[in-house]
Amino acid sequence: MQTTNIDHIRHSFAHLTNIAVRKFYPKAQPAIGPAIEHGFYQDFGNVKITDADLPKIEKEIRAIAKLNLPFTKELWPVKKAVDFYKKEKQPYKVEIARDLVKEKKLTKLGIVKTGDVLVDLCRGGHIKNTKELPLDAFKLTRVAGAYWRGSEKNPMLTRIYGVSFQKKQELDRYLKTQEEAGKRDHRKLGKDLGLFAIVEEVGPGLPLFYPNGALLRRIVEEYITTLQETKGYQPIWIPHITKGELYKISGHLDKFDALYPPMKLKGEADYYLKPMNCPHFMMLYKSVLHSWRELPVRWTATTTNYRYEKSGELSGLTRVRALTQDDCHVFLREDQIETEVNLMLDMVQEVYGRFGFKDFWVRISTRDPKNKAKYIGEERIWRESEHILSRVIKKRGWKHELGVGEAAFYGPKLDFIFRDVLGREWQLSTIQLDMNLPGRFKLEYIDEKGEKQQPIVLHRAILGSTERFLGILIEHFAGAFPLWLAPEQIWILPISDKFIPFANSVAEKLKAESKENLRIVVKSENETLGKKIREGELQKIPYLLIVGERETQNKTVSVRTRGKGDIGQMKIEEFLGKITAELNQRKSAIISINQR
């Protein structure tokens, strides 16, 4: 059986939304209504609609669909179409018609009729009859505001979103994933778990982190820093601002859109907040002489960059204006590319295994062979490094796609796209070869013959940014972080005040005897045990240890684990052994990644 094109179905639902809305709100002025991922939307001017109005509109759409109306297309002379929409008081359609004429020099315009009900200016892509619409796989979802043509200078329109699929099961699966994603929303969990806040007076996209959120940042960042050190990367430190001169050299001053405007000082150069670290790294490398023996110079810094993203595009931790990168720049010789890329791949594999993201693929971006002139750097290095990047990925058996023509103008790159527990894809790690900045900054090293050579630079980030990574991590784990990541790992709950001393002694003993620097809180507040347990569960604490009369006498703890509840009484040493094993398991969990 042939199925109807899903985009035609979705776009046809937009037409029906147009009809249904104007039944209730005759003065509504329809604008555009395209098919999008998972569904469609339809914009209207001159109307006020809220989520509460959606059920009646949806009901009306279903009713119209059941009228079995045919979609028919006609070609009208431009004047007829414009006059029609003027008469109908549909100014957005008039504007679209005029623009079509202006841009494409059309003399006739495509008009789509739905039965006799709607006459719509439309480029087409419809089903044949409303009876084809899978009504059990359709739903209106929400109302939002949207500027006409996406510009803040234009009027704000009302946008109705709907979802639509071929089959009911697809809709059900989609809605379930959405519901789950909603529960896992890191903005909600960030608040519930006391991780971070976005504060009006400080500004959008600039989260502040409470102690537990700051601790989560540190655990993640210190893990990366320590790992990097064991691999021979050295942290440096750079300030967050610079004279504009630095970005003149790097070229960012002209080309980087998200640069914050300058701080204008009297009698001094303009200063800028750094939106990326590369130029600072280049200058520090340049400030001393380097011999070929020292290369590769592997420098890293976990430092915050500031990018002026539009406020409408900001969201929780995943789209911010302050982004802390685990940034690394390696200055190397041509013969060191493969070794260094492999070292980076080892780290990517190690890190994502630890965090439990096992499902990923790699985009290998190379030059457009038809337009080689737009790339800078030596042909030999391009050819060689493109081969190396392909070879090392294939050798590991990692799933990949070739992005021909998607290389940066300064070199080929690898991007790593990970899939979270809900199946959503996130681009995180990146490895980029750079033949541009070393030239712009006139970087050098002295080769074996005592001659000056230009090093190549490899850029690399593993997490991408701490903020975005934490956002993803919170949703991936739904806030129930594995033991090694949990800001608070263990709560000890004395049944009454009488057992606080024993609770404290358990905490001391665990801390003293573990090598793991355990994060333990004794909950000595004067509350009922039931309330403390509920609070611990809401806060998604991995272990709750209850201590009362029996535990004090036996030198034991009653253990509740997250998700499972009570797992019984055990000796303190036994509990310590259990969590040590859990933490060490993490340590040896170098994953065997999906070899697809």
Added chain:
Amino acid sequence: MQTTNIDHIRHSFAHLTNIAVRKFYPKAQPAIGPAIEHGFYQDFGNVKITDADLPKIEKEIRAIAKLNLPFTKELWPVKKAVDFYKKEKQPYKVEIARDLVKEKKLTKLGIVKTGDVLVDLCRGGHIKNTKELPLDAFKLTRVAGAYWRGSEKNPMLTRIYGVSFQKKQELDRYLKTQEEAGKRDHRKLGKDLGLFAIVEEVGPGLPLFYPNGALLRRIVEEYITTLQETKGYQPIWIPHITKGELYKISGHLDKFDALYPPMKLKGEADYYLKPMNCPHFMMLYKSVLHSWRELPVRWTATTTNYRYEKSGELSGLTRVRALTQDDCHVFLREDQIETEVNLMLDMVQEVYGRFGFKDFWVRISTRDPKNKAKYIGEERIWRESEHILSRVIKKRGWKHELGVGEAAFYGPKLDFIFRDVLGREWQLSTIQLDMNLPGRFKLEYIDEKGEKQQPIVLHRAILGSTERFLGILIEHFAGAFPLWLAPEQIWILPISDKFIPFANSVAEKLKAESKENLRIVVKSENETLGKKIREGELQKIPYLLIVGERETQNKTVSVRTRGKGDIGQMKIEEFLGKITAELNQRKSAIISINQR
């Protein structure tokens, strides 16, 4: 025997400098010539003098002094003085004369003659005769540029500095200290030891740190962070920028001079780089409800602030524009002040003991009792907290001074002034009570009765700023950091390539068997042992371990310690025991501070 007033001696030397310079450069136009700490200076316009000219000028001063010229003072009518200086082409003296008349409504001006040689407009403070000048305790030291009246709008003058004391021994001691300070100059050592760089294209006052400098920062900052955590302080994380609105609330927008100018965005509020952390802390506290039970809330952040200091005032790490503070804000109830201040004092004592600054005193700054109106906050809290600050310092027997009238308008404070190994004083730690910001930000907690109360805030920094503290630390230790602080603690030097495997195995063994996370470098470069040892000494590495045939066979290392040289061969375990003891000694070194 009565000694001559040292300031009179110094000022008299300035007069003789005036005479001597004009002998060689008759068109030089003298400006001011005051006594200062350790000596004097004399400014001149219309002349070019360099350090190379100082010996001849100094010789001439000595010759003039030996003429036994008397200093005599006369009163001249204003017109006579002005006419005289006009005729003599001394425009700065003319300007001084006119200003004196304008400001003080003088009709006669004090003129000082040195014999018949110099007629100088001067407020006095001289010796009687040049024969009193202690010529063996005098020296011209350097030439510098200085703006007339300190303003960049005025002409640049030439300033000659001299030092002068009562006795030769004092001069010798001063010169020796200066020489030592020069050798210890952190700007020079910072370069020699590869710690940091100040880069023209990034800007003055914005140091970038090489790996060893970044590591030194981290060792210091992590020590403080960990110590704070054991004392119940919790790190938070805040962004480096904010809307101006935050500083409107705090009052900094109008009153804080060193604020960088705003970043002006279209259609959005102005953003500012943060010059201090308090307002961000206040907002984060305010973003959730607090109960009296939670207090004290002890929050800390090691985060960089940006202050626009004049470029002429910047110097290495000690005067920077990017300063990273170990900042802490405690939100507390009135009844918690003493406990919290004591906790802070414990930390100050602990930290400075560890770093080896044992010599310090405290300034206790209280209100001016005659002008109570200029302070805000409740009289009761002022009285009580002033008493507490005095009491806790006295109880510890710490040397202190009362700074009556030196409190901030928002509360009393404690400043800690430490003396380094050269006897120079540095104000580092500060503890300040604040009754202002909690009011401006309308901070609250819910008290036992369920009513809203305003908390008090204590500000506290221990190191002051990481950058300045490191500058002081580098000079205090002359770059020879104690083992626990040294970025590179141990170098292992194989005598030839043949012994590199054994050198690596020693490094592995030391790292594996120590709990201290040792920082070891194996120097496997193809260089002579002598060259490697010299390099290790220049880099002030605490331990150099030499391994060759004998060591490989005996499983030993030949140990050289910094400053002492070869201390013989020892088993690896023995060496490990030695350095572990050295590191642990540091750990238990809670000092008994000078109880003067």
